[in-house]
Amino acid sequence: MPGEELSVIEEFTTGEGTYEFNGTVYSSVVGKAFYDMINRKVNSIGFKKPGILSLKKSKYVLGIVVGIKEDSAIINIQSLEDKSLVTTLSGYIHISQISSKYLNTISDAMRVGDIIRAKPINYIIPVPLTIKQRDLGVISAKCSICGSPLQRQDEEHLKCPDCGNIETRKLAFTVKKGGN
Numbered sequence: 231m232p233g234e235e236l237s238v239i240e241e242f243t244t245g246e247g248t249y250e251f252n253g254t255v256y257s258s259v260v261g262k263a264f265y266d267m268i269n270r271k272v273n274s275i276g277f278k279k280p281g282i283l284s285l286k287k288s289k290y291v292l293g294i295v296v297g298i299k300e301d302s303a304i305i306n307i308q309s310l311e312d313k314s315l316v317t318t319l320s321g322y323i324h325i326s327q328i329s330s331k332y333l334n335t336i337s338d339a340m341r342v343g344d345i346i347r348a349k350p351i352n353y354i355i356p357v358p359l360t361i362k363q364r365d366l367g368v369i370s371a372k373c374s375i376c377g378s379p380l381q382r383q384d385e386e387h388l389k390c391p392d393c394g395n396i397e398t399r400k401l402a403f404t405v406k407k408g409g410n
Contacts, residue, residue: 232256236263236272247274288350290366291359293321295344301325303336305346305359321357323348328361329400339400345370347402367402 234257236248244250245266247259257263257274264273288310297304307319323346328339339361340346347366348359361367371380373390380388380397388397 231260232258236274237265242266242270242272245271245273247276248272290347290349291319291321291357292369293346293348293359295340295342295346298336298340298342301336303340304356305348307357319357320355321348321350321359323359323361327351327359330362338398340368341371341374341397341399343372344368344399361400361402364403368399369402371397371399373397 235254236242236257237255239250239253239255242255242265244255245264247257247261248255249258250256255272259274259276261274261276264275265271266273290311291307292309292311293305293307295303296306301324303323305321305323307315307321309315323336323340325333325336328336333339345368346361347369348361349363349366351358351360371388372378373380373393373395374397375395376390376393378390378392380390382401383389383396385403386398386401388399388401389395390397
């Protein structure tokens with residue numbers, strides 16, 4: 231349990247899931263203590279979360295862009311493939327994982343409020359995501375001027391049917407059923 235005493239610092243140093251306070255090593259997560267006798271480290275290995283186990287089996291995730299930084303976008307993962315999550319997982323997309331083309335800013339590829347389809351790169355929290363593949367990217371977006379749903383114009387442009395605004399995104403391409 232978090233706060234449980236695992237050893238004194240003279241016996242074992244801190245490892246994953248542990249911290250040291252006044253010469254004593256404590257657990258920082260709910261899990262099982264593991265004593266590395268060779269490296270003289272104590273680790274507290276956290277129990278796996280069901281969302282992370284499901285994430286490892288999923289091919290893609292659906293999420294909402296909730297923040298844009300200089301070199302990354304923050305994503306709230308809402309579902310794994312077509313299965314909704316009980317609680318959202320936190321994820322992010324680094325600018326290098328958006329496209330093989332050069333981007334001036336992340337806003338050239340996605341904006342806050344966009345719904346995206348992405349692929350997990352790793353299974354740690356926050357989950358690193360990629361949208362480099364052709365079938366990954368923005369699947370739904372709203373106009374940044376009037377808030378109306380945007381419609382696909384071509385491979386990377388969306389047009390607002392109400393105000394005529396044209397915006398650029400890294401769009402996901404889907405294979406339509408029925409031969410189109």
